[in-house]
Amino acid sequence: MQTTEAKILYNDPAAPGVYRMGLSWKTPRIEPGQFVMLRVSNGYDPLLRRPLAVYRVLGASSPTVFRGSGIEVLYNVVGRGTAMLSCKRAGTEISVLGPLGNGFPVHGSGDAVLVAGGMGIASFHMLARKLGRGTLLYGARTRVHARLAREFRGLGLKTKLATDDGSAGIKGPVTVLLAQELERRREPPVIYACGPAPMLRAAAELSAEYGAECLVSLERAMACGMGACLGCAIKTGTEVKETYRLVCRDGPVFDASAIDWERISP
Numbered sequence: 001m002q003t004t005e006a007k008i009l010y011n012d013p014a015a016p017g018v019y020r021m022g023l024s025w026k027t028p029r030i031e032p033g034q035f036v037m038l039r040v041s042n043g044y045d046p047l048l049r050r051p052l053a054v055y056r057v058l059g060a061s062s063p064t065v066f067r068g069s070g071i072e073v074l075y076n077v078v079g080r081g082t083a084m085l086s087c088k089r090a091g092t093e094i095s096v097l098g099p100l101g102n103g104f105p106v107h108g109s110g111d112a113v114l115v116a117g118g119m120g121i122a123s124f125h126m127l128a129r130k131l132g133r134g135t136l137l138y139g140a141r142t143r144v145h146a147r148l149a150r151e152f153r154g155l156g157l158k159t160k161l162a163t164d165d166g167s168a169g170i171k172g173p174v175t176v177l178l179a180q181e182l183e184r185r186r187e188p189p190v191i192y193a194c195g196p197a198p199m200l201r202a203a204a205e206l207s208a209e210y211g212a213e214c215l216v217s218l219e220r221a222m223a224c225g226m227g228a229c230l231g232c233a234i235k236t237g238t239e240v241k242e243t244y245r246l247v248c249r250d251g252p253v254f255d256a257s258a259i260d261w262e263r264i265s266p
């Protein structure tokens with residue numbers, strides 16, 4: 001992990017309310033699912049960096065070992081920090097802390113199902129590239145937002161869509177697609193899920209019902225991003241043996257069966 005002043009290569013609209021930012025940075029090796037913390041202001045307001053998943057590594061020489069000349073992040077404008085980020089110009093510099101977190105484990109030769117809700121898709125491009133096969137289930141607001149799934153073409157995954165308004169794929173939550181996917185398979189696939197907490201909880205419950213391993217990438221408000229402030233602690237373990245884990249350092253990827261979902265998404 002390091003702090004770098006990275007040059008902004010581009011910062012362009014990618015979908016309504018969504019931007020993609022390219023940063024010039026001679027990266028160390030980055031694992032799928034890891035994230036960076038960006039300082040959105042040169043002053044003290046806002047003080048805290050904002051966490052964003054690494055969407056792509058630019059100029060990576062290998063399709064599965066992610067080390068290159070820059071990174072791309074994909075972000076939704078939801079508040080002040082991301083609004084300030086969206087105003088940054090190409091050619092200016094921004095402080096990047098990272099790579100942070102554990103990332104997604106890729107093990108076994110079994111089939112995988114990636115379940116993305118909204119901007120959760122930002123954590124999956126590198127994972128899809130590394131897996132090279134499986135199924136991507138993407139839940140988006142509208143067909144315009146769902147276009148981001150096109151960027152997964154050519155990576156070897158089948159893609160199925162769900163939208164809130166039914167303008168692309170099925171109308172309804174992406175977990176309906178997950179239920180269909182689990183129902184039709186003889187062997188349970190490994191489930192990777194990233195998105196809003198209620199979606200993650202539903203994916204975890206479905207996976208448990210079908211005996212599938214489920215790995216979820218959690219989002220928590222973060223101050224330091226590296227285990228110092230304890231602000232991102234979550235409860236894991238059992239009622240008999242409770243433990244606390246830090247989303248920034250021990251996660252953001254956790255085995256869904258270890259999470260106390262009542263506290264994450266009541």
Ligand SMILES: Cc1cc2nc3c(=O)[nH]c(=O)nc-3n(C[C@H](O)[C@H](O)[C@H](O)COP(=O)(O)OP(=O)(O)OC[C@H]3O[C@@H](n4cnc5c(N)ncnc54)[C@H](O)[C@@H]3O)c2cc1C
Nearest residue numbers: 050051052053074075076078079080081082119122219220
């Ligand atoms: C490990 C990790 C990786 C992340 N990766 C990405 C990513 O790749 N792309 C991305 O767009 N976001 C990602 N996020 C979420 C992102 O960090 C927040 O959206 C961002 O910090 C909000 O900052 P803000 O100053 O714009 O909003 P704030 O001023 O902090 O919040 C404004 C409002 O938005 C709400 N809000 C905050 N976060 C979210 C959210 N995630 N979704 C919806 N509403 C929210 C707040 O509750 C508040 O009401 C990630 C978060 C974590 C922890």
Ligand code: FES
Nearest residue numbers: 225227229230248
């Ligand atoms: S954000 Fe500080 S410990 Fe996780």
